[in-house]
Amino acid sequence: IIYENASYSPEERQFLDFKLNNPKTIVWTKSSGDPVEIREVVAVNTDHFNNQLFVDTISSFSAERLPERITNAKGAGAFGYFVVTNDVSKYTYADLFNGIGKKTPLVARFSAVVQNKGGTDLGRESRGFAVKFYTKQGNLDLACLHIPVFLYRDPNFVSHLMHGVSRNPQTNLISSTSRWDVAIQRPATLNTLFWLYSDYGIPNGYRKADFFPVHTYELANKHGETHYVRFNFRTEQGFSAFTNQQAAEVSGRDPDYFVKDLFNAIGRGDYPSWRLEMDVLTKHDLQTVDYNPFDVTGLWTNGTFTTVQIGRLVLNKNVENVFRDLELAAFNPSNLVPGIPGPVDNLFKARRTAYRMAQNYRLGSNPNKILINMPLYARTYNRDGKPPVRGNMGNAPHYHPNSFNGPMPYVDENQPAKTLRVLGSMAVDFQPLTYFYNHIIESEAHRRRFISNLVDSLESVVPPVLDKVLELFDLIDHDLKRRVAVGLEAAYARRRADRGPPSINTPIRNFPTAVNY
Numbered sequence: 001i002i003y004e005n006a007s008y009s010p011e012e013r014q015f016l017d018f019k020l021n022n023p024k025t026i027v028w029t030k031s032s033g034d035p036v037e038i039r040e041v042v043a044v045n046t047d048h049f050n051n052q053l054f055v056d057t058i059s060s061f062s063a064e065r066l067p068e069r070i071t072n073a074k075g076a077g078a079f080g081y082f083v084v085t086n087d088v089s090k091y092t093y094a095d096l097f098n099g100i101g102k103k104t105p106l107v108a109r110f111s112a113v114v115q116n117k118g119g120t121d122l123g124r125e126s127r128g129f130a131v132k133f134y135t136k137q138g139n140l141d142l143a144c145l146h147i148p149v150f151l152y153r154d155p156n157f158v159s160h161l162m163h164g165v166s167r168n169p170q171t172n173l174i175s176s177t178s179r180w181d182v183a184i185q186r187p188a189t190l191n192t193l194f195w196l197y198s199d200y201g202i203p204n205g206y207r208k209a210d211f212f213p214v215h216t217y218e219l220a221n222k223h224g225e226t227h228y229v230r231f232n233f234r235t236e237q238g239f240s241a242f243t244n245q246q247a248a249e250v251s252g253r254d255p256d257y258f259v260k261d262l263f264n265a266i267g268r269g270d271y272p273s274w275r276l277e278m279d280v281l282t283k284h285d286l287q288t289v290d291y292n293p294f295d296v297t298g299l300w301t302n303g304t305f306t307t308v309q310i311g312r313l314v315l316n317k318n319v320e321n322v323f324r325d326l327e328l329a330a331f332n333p334s335n336l337v338p339g340i341p342g343p344v345d346n347l348f349k350a351r352r353t354a355y356r357m358a359q360n361y362r363l364g365s366n367p368n369k370i371l372i373n374m375p376l377y378a379r380t381y382n383r384d385g386k387p388p389v390r391g392n393m394g395n396a397p398h399y400h401p402n403s404f405n406g407p408m409p410y411v412d413e414n415q416p417a418k419t420l421r422v423l424g425s426m427a428v429d430f431q432p433l434t435y436f437y438n439h440i441i442e443s444e445a446h447r448r449r450f451i452s453n454l455v456d457s458l459e460s461v462v463p464p465v466l467d468k469v470l471e472l473f474d475l476i477d478h479d480l481k482r483r484v485a486v487g488l489e490a491a492y493a494r495r496r497a498d499r500g501p502p503s504i505n506t507p508i509r510n511f512p513t514a515v516n517y
């Protein structure tokens with residue numbers, strides 16, 4: 001049948017497209033290649049231990065799941081390319097950023113940080129954007145968030161923080177109380193929470209958000225000179241966001257809204273793109289600015305840095321198989337390339353080990369031999385382990401150094417001679433929060449939505465956490481504390497007046513039953 005008048009979205013017609021592209025049927029086989037005979041297909045009356053198709057299928061099906069990512073479990077992604085638009089050789093000799101017009105293929109994955117796989121896309125939480133650039137000098141991975149600051153600086157706090165914002169051990173629910181308890185115990189996290197409760201908290205899909213790797217990256221040019229940069233991916237679709245009410249409405253109708261929006265846009269040829277820029281400080285600037293430029297919880301001060309465009313990232317091909325192309329993808333921010341020595345702060349040092357440990361657990365000990373993670377060129381002394389092992393370096397020498405032409409290191413003449421050592425601090429500065437409340441939130445209407453979002457979240461928070469939150473708000477800005485307190489009083493009054501959930505139509509249980517009730 002040809003549905004001449006129907007118009008299906010790319011997501012709706014996915015299998016139909018497959019059929020149109022694959023007009024001939026093909027022979028089904030078992031995983032060993034043995035063709036499936038038609039009488040094996042139905043096992044209702046056969047001894048199923050003698051039905052090889054059943055054994056083959058059920059043993060594979062029973063083992064289909066890998067553990068989901070410990071964070072950023074729910075996601076979507078696509079293939080694309082990066083194209084250089086500006087000469088940035090003054091800052092870095094990284095091959096992928098040099099040569100105007102040069103294109104580098106990539107895979108990107110967007111995600112919600114806290115949601116489990118299958119959760120809603122529309123929560124008020126950070127979104128992730130991980131990009132793997134397949135460069136001639138190895139893979140460069142950037143793992144970004146949709147807000148420009150990170151929660152905290154101390155790597156030892158990561159598991160506590162993630163526990164605090166994830167599901168409660170008894171109720172299995174995400175709890176506002178533990179989220180805000182984390183904030184009062186470690187007030188540096190308020191920077192991120194302020195961004196999240198503002199209009200920046202729920203973007204209108206992944207395509208409409210900016211993304212930031214947050215850390216300050218060291219770059220090196222071919223003279224060994226260094227610059228310190230913060231990368232920004234600026235959406236070319238225009239930033240757009242949902243209010244709490246809009247998000248609740250969309251989530252009720254379509255909890256996979258972000259995933260669908262991305263797939264359909266790429267499927268209809270409306271390729272999303274981002275401008276990659278970097279904010280730059282010179283080595284000299286590091287001495288003169290009156291803030292810590294390596295502090296991931298804070299922004300750089302306006303007027304202290306320059307911004308340089310590098311190129312554009314375009315996503316132009318949907319993944320063909322989510323498991324193969326995204327679930328097995330291992331993004332690791334310590335995958336860096338010559339010319340980008342990378343961040344020097346302690347939090348990043350912790351990330352250098354954390355991702356590989358997580359991926360060894362999630363994917364086995366050879367994540368970089370999985371198809372989607374394979375660099376264009378790799379010659380290593382790593383051997384064996386859980387498959388895939390690919391060629392396993394065949395009969396090449398398996399120890400270094402050796403006298404038999406096994407892989408040898410090269411000399412990078414341009415590498416900076418000195419490494420910067422950055423010490424962090426646990427001090428908390430409320431000035432950026434006051435600035436956020438009064439200036440980054442640019443209008444009174446936006447401020448009202450911010451307060452209302454805070455009230456929605458704080459309404460269920462129990463003492464003593466709530467009292468401490470209000471004390472902190474008072475330190476940040478008296479007006480903020482006063483308006484949140486007034487909002488909470490109104491919310492409590494509404495709760496008292498609430499007579500329970502609206503009644504629903506209960507169907508008459510009109511099915512056969514032994515008991516007449």
Ligand code: HEM
Nearest residue numbers: 069072109128129130143144145150158213214350354358
């Ligand atoms: C010490 C701090 C951090 C630790 C220990 C940490 C750890 C992790 C781990 C274990 C994963 C799952 C990896 C996997 O199973 O493949 C992950 C995913 C991710 N992290 Fe972090 N993270 C940290 C900070 C950050 C920061 C600062 C950012 C961004 C600015 C970030 C962005 C991401 C993103 C985007 C993903 C999802 C990657 C994907 O799509 O596969 N993380 N993180």
